[in-house]
Amino acid sequence: MSTILDIAKLAGVAKSTVSRYLNGGSVGEATKKKIEQAIKETGYSPNPFAQSLKAKKTNIIGTIVPRLDSYASSQTLIGIDEQLKKMNYQMLISNTSQSLEREIESIYSFANQKMAGIILLATEITDQHIEAFESVKVPVLLIGQEHEDFHSLIHDDFHAGYAMGQYVLEKGYRKIAYLGVTERDISVGVKRKQGFKKAIQEIDACNVRFYETLFNIPAAQASAKEIIDEFQPAIFVCATDNIALGVLKASYSEGITIPQDLAVTGFGGYDVTGIIHPGITTAKFFYKEAGESAARHIVELVNERPVEKVTVSKFEIIERESVDNIIGSIL
Amino acid sequence: MSTILDIAKLAGVAKSTVSRYLNGGSVGEATKKKIEQAIKETGYSPNPFAQSLKAKKTNIIGTIVPRLDSYASSQTLIGIDEQLKKMNYQMLISNTSQSLEREIESIYSFANQKMAGIILLATEITDQHIEAFESVKVPVLLIGQEHEDFHSLIHDDFHAGYAMGQYVLEKGYRKIAYLGVTERDISVGVKRKQGFKKAIQEIDACNVRFYETLFNIPAAQASAKEIIDEFQPAIFVCATDNIALGVLKASYSEGITIPQDLAVTGFGGYDVTGIIHPGITTAKFFYKEAGESAARHIVELVNERPVEKVTVSKFEIIERESVDNIIGSIL
DNA sequence: CTATTATGTGGAACCGGTTCCGAAAGTAAC
DNA sequence: GTTACTTTCGGAACCGGTTCCACATAATAG
Numbered sequence: 001m002s003t004i005l006d007i008a009k010l011a012g013v014a015k016s017t018v019s020r021y022l023n024g025g026s027v028g029e030a031t032k033k034k035i036e037q038a039i040k041e042t043g044y045s046p047n048p049f050a051q052s053l054k055a056k057k058t059n060i061i062g063t064i065v066p067r068l069d070s071y072a073s074s075q076t077l078i079g080i081d082e083q084l085k086k087m088n089y090q091m092l093i094s095n096t097s098q099s100l101e102r103e104i105e106s107i108y109s110f111a112n113q114k115m116a117g118i119i120l121l122a123t124e125i126t127d128q129h130i131e132a133f134e135s136v137k138v139p140v141l142l143i144g145q146e147h148e149d150f151h152s153l154i155h156d157d158f159h160a161g162y163a164m165g166q167y168v169l170e171k172g173y174r175k176i177a178y179l180g181v182t183e184r185d186i187s188v189g190v191k192r193k194q195g196f197k198k199a200i201q202e203i204d205a206c207n208v209r210f211y212e213t214l215f216n217i218p219a220a221q222a223s224a225k226e227i228i229d230e231f232q233p234a235i236f237v238c239a240t241d242n243i244a245l246g247v248l249k250a251s252y253s254e255g256i257t258i259p260q261d262l263a264v265t266g267f268g269g270y271d272v273t274g275i276i277h278p279g280i281t282t283a284k285f286f287y288k289e290a291g292e293s294a295a296r297h298i299v300e301l302v303n304e305r306p307v308e309k310v311t312v313s314k315f316e317i318i319e320r321e322s323v324d325n326i327i328g329s330i331l
Numbered sequence: 332m333s334t335i336l337d338i339a340k341l342a343g344v345a346k347s348t349v350s351r352y353l354n355g356g357s358v359g360e361a362t363k364k365k366i367e368q369a370i371k372e373t374g375y376s377p378n379p380f381a382q383s384l385k386a387k388k389t390n391i392i393g394t395i396v397p398r399l400d401s402y403a404s405s406q407t408l409i410g411i412d413e414q415l416k417k418m419n420y421q422m423l424i425s426n427t428s429q430s431l432e433r434e435i436e437s438i439y440s441f442a443n444q445k446m447a448g449i450i451l452l453a454t455e456i457t458d459q460h461i462e463a464f465e466s467v468k469v470p471v472l473l474i475g476q477e478h479e480d481f482h483s484l485i486h487d488d489f490h491a492g493y494a495m496g497q498y499v500l501e502k503g504y505r506k507i508a509y510l511g512v513t514e515r516d517i518s519v520g521v522k523r524k525q526g527f528k529k530a531i532q533e534i535d536a537c538n539v540r541f542y543e544t545l546f547n548i549p550a551a552q553a554s555a556k557e558i559i560d561e562f563q564p565a566i567f568v569c570a571t572d573n574i575a576l577g578v579l580k581a582s583y584s585e586g587i588t589i590p591q592d593l594a595v596t597g598f599g600g601y602d603v604t605g606i607i608h609p610g611i612t613t614a615k616f617f618y619k620e621a622g623e624s625a626a627r628h629i630v631e632l633v634n635e636r637p638v639e640k641v642t643v644s645k646f647e648i649i650e651r652e653s654v655d656n657i658i659g660s661i662l
Numbered sequence: 663c664t665a666t667t668a669t670g671t672g673g674a675a676c677c678g679g680t681t682c683c684g685a686a687a688g689t690a691a692c
Numbered sequence: 693g694t695t696a697c698t699t700t701c702g703g704a705a706c707c708g709g710t711t712c713c714a715c716a717t718a719a720t721a722g
Contacts, residue, residue: 358700
């Protein structure tokens with residue numbers, strides 16, 4: 001591998017001149033030609049370590065992600081990656097396998113590696129996160145969770161919850177099980193539920209119960225089975241599509257038909273909700289687009305340009321077969 | 332951020348001594364204590380760029396992946412990542428969005444960034460790939476495709492195809508549509524089909540037709556519809572789980588019941604095949620485990636230790652509801 | 663035709679580590 | 693008590709770039 005000095009010798013100039021040529025400094029036409037020629041001959045390309053050593057900065061955006069095998073994560077990453085490429089930045093992924101400890105480590109490690117900025121696909125913001133972000137002076141962008149101290153890009157969980165509540169009520173459902181998750185997850189555990197609650201408070205005579213389960217399908221399936229036995233809801237409003245899939249599995253094994261005997265809705269808009277039969281009605285979030293604007297925002301932050309503190313990404317209710325229209329049939 | 336020189340001054344020694352301390356050279360007890368103290372005080376951690384600049388090598392394994400939003404990819408990446416972490420290596424992902432051109436670029440770019448090794452989740456090996464691998468002198472490991480010039484880790488596509496063929500025949504099926512993919516994909520397009528063919532050649536009186544479609548669900552769905560109309564197979568043997576999902580969708584929209592009117596099998600073992608109802612019978616590959624051993628192998632190669640040229644990862648047939656036992660019913 | 667300003671170029675220092683080499687000091691052998 | 697070997701440590705060079713500064717030459721102004 002050739003170095004800048006090789007090029008300089010080959011072109012008969014000083015290496016500072018070659019460097020200037022590469023970085024758009026003032027170079028004469030004749031020398032420009034010679035350097036171009038030399039670079040072509042050797043296939044030279046600068047050593048990024050030497051560059052970053054001096055620059056004390058890279059053009060890499062570190063992205064911390066709790067898991068790789070989720071639709072939301074991968075779509076978001078794709079969006080970030082594609083947009084960053086367009087802006088001549090690179091993305092480096094750190095997968096934490098849902099360990100908060102590893103998230104913290106990654107923050108310090110990214111800072112140490114002189115990442116230009118950090119994007120965190122957040123599930124929960126602890127004091128340790130805050131401490132880490134404040135001690136490294138790298139620009140940070142949160143996706144999925146909001147925090148007053150940091151820039152963030154969130155999905156419109158509250159209004160999605162509200163819209164889903166209205167939708168379910170419109171369809172005639174009144175005996176409703178809301179199957180949510182821990183409130184430590186502000187977006188998924190709190191906001192969606194709050195939006196949903198607002199919708200049902202606008203209607204009288206609702207029989208709604210709130211439950212909590214975990215994010216994975218088997219846990220949701222187990223919870224659903226218990227709830228079906230004890231409450232017999234007409235519909236499950238689930239805080240995520242995976243939970244809705246758990247409900248679906250539970251109803252299969254209980255011999256309950258969807259949507260005739262039980263309706264189900266989710267949040268997320270995961271591909272799988274449209275692939276299966278019956279398809280699941282869900283509030284679709286635009287993960288890829290969110291990733292793209294996250295990429296734009298972090299680059300703005302890196303370049304010290306102003307960015308609104310919190311950006312809200314849109315959603316859309318997608319109607320599928322898992323919900324019937326039971327207006328009239330029950331009244 | 333403090334440098335090695337700061338530590339040296341603080342401890343009252345030369346920076347070469349600090350460096351030696353950090354890299355396990357000979358340092359006296361007393362100085363060792365002083366340096367430790369200084370490091371603790373400042374929270375010093377060495378600048379990786381300066382290190383790599385001198386070392387001309389990193390401990391990063393570049394991983395090139397055609398897409399992030401596939402079960403196989405993400406599981407494999409998780410396996411690679413976890414194993415590399417254990418061995419004190421890092422993984423850097425380059426997503427190529429299924430562009431072969433970007434794969435080539437990534438190879439050169441990884442080499443330029445002094446990656447210790449490169450793992451390619453391969454779909455197709457072109458001459459350009461070979462040229463790139465040969466011109467950079469970085470160790471390379473292929474996953475999913477085999478090539479005589481390079482080390483590789485492949486799934487046992489041939490035997491999986493063979494086992495699937497035997498399974499389908501055992502269940503009594505004789506009128507079979509094999510829905511495959513392009514033969515440029517040796518593993519998925521050729522090996523699986525060959526294995527399957529071998530199984531059916533051992534049995535007389537089979538009515539098997541071979542078709543080709545694309546990897547995505549809508550394309551598979553369209554192909555399936557045509558085939559159902561023209562051939563009315565009793566079973567679809569699909570080269571991937573996604574194609575099987577396409578067949579499922581086609582049969583729903585045609586009003587065909589699975590498995591009573593039509594059976595379906597896939598390859599892959601994607602999670603979704605077990606989540607949906609009916610579950611899809613499939614040949615499960617162990618992507619995560621494959622990723623783990625890929626990680627082990629590339630590290631061996633990086634350290635110039637011998638590694639078998641090609642490693643074959645296991646598979647397992649998973650029986651689900653999408654295939655009936657029709658022995659007797661048809662005979 | 664001199665004074666002034668641009669423009670192009672080379673030399674040297676610097677970024678933050680690692681490593682080679684030799685000096686100094688301590689220890690063992692004779 | 694001298695020689696020889698080890699261990700510990702500092703100085704300096706080096707990795708491959710970027711950038712500051714000084715200087716030479718050319719272009720423009722007066």
